[in-house]
Amino acid sequence: MAKRKNVRAKGKKGKDVRVRVILECNSCLRNSVNKRSTGISRYITQKNQHNTPNPLELRKFCPYCYKHTIHGEINK
Template structure:
C-alpha cells in the first residue's frame, strides 16, 4: 500500500461574485464545481477562474468547506 494514499481530497469550488450578488437577490443561484487537489502540494485554499453560468462570465471560484 502506498504511503501517500489519502493525499488527494475532493473539494468544492464556489463562485465568489454570486455569493455577493445573492445577498441582493440579483442572482438565481450559486455556481459550484467539484474537483480534487493534492493536500501535500497545495495546503492553502484553492482559487481558480471558472465560467459561472449564473453570472454568464468567467469569475474566481474559491474553495469552500464541505
C-alpha cells in the first residue's frame, strides 16, 4: 500500500477568497431620524474578494420601507 502525500486542494492558495458580508438598508438609516421605520433591514451574503474589492451594494427589498432600496455593505 502506497503512502499518500499531503495534497492541497487545487485552486485554493492560502486566504479564503469568499467572505461573508452584511448588507444594510441605506434609506432606513436616513429615515430613522423621522421615526418612519421601526427597524433596519439586513441581509447576509457572500462576495468574492478578488472580483469585487470595493464595498458591495445591491438592490434588495426592505420590509420596513415597504420597497426595494439600495443595501450597502457594513463592517462587522
